[in-house]
Amino acid sequence: MQQPLPLEYYQLLEELQAVDFVLVELTLYLDTHPQDMNAINQFNQYAHYKKQVQKAFEEKFGPLQQYGSSYSDEKWSWHSGPWPWQV
Numbered sequence: 909m910q911q912p913l914p915l916e917y918y919q920l921l922e923e924l925q926a927v928d929f930v931l932v933e934l935t936l937y938l939d940t941h942p943q944d945m946n947a948i949n950q951f952n953q954y955a956h957y958k959k960q961v962q963k964a965f966e967e968k969f970g971p972l973q974q975y976g977s978s979y980s981d982e983k984w985s986w987h988s989g990p991w992p993w994q995v
Contacts, residue, residue: 913969920965924972927958 934951941947966972 917965917969920961920968923961924958924965927954927961930954931958 931951931954934947934954938944938947938951962972
């Protein structure tokens with residue numbers, strides 16, 4: 909039986925999901941308003957913020973993605989889940 913995950917795991921994962929939602933919405937908006945510099949700036953800010961939150965998550969809980977999207981630490985931990993879609 910797997911040990912319960914710390915609350916911070918869920919908090920960071922939820923933050924990533926919220927940021928991803930914002931990025932998808934901004935992408936859809938920018939598809940129809942490509943000259944909106946305010947939206948472009950917001951998109952870039954959220955993209956940068958996502959990298960920060962993703963880095964914090966991966967440093968504490970392991971990689972979120974595979975195939976070169978996430979770095980590995982000194983031990984190969986991709987197989988040691990739970991993976992984000994399993995919680």
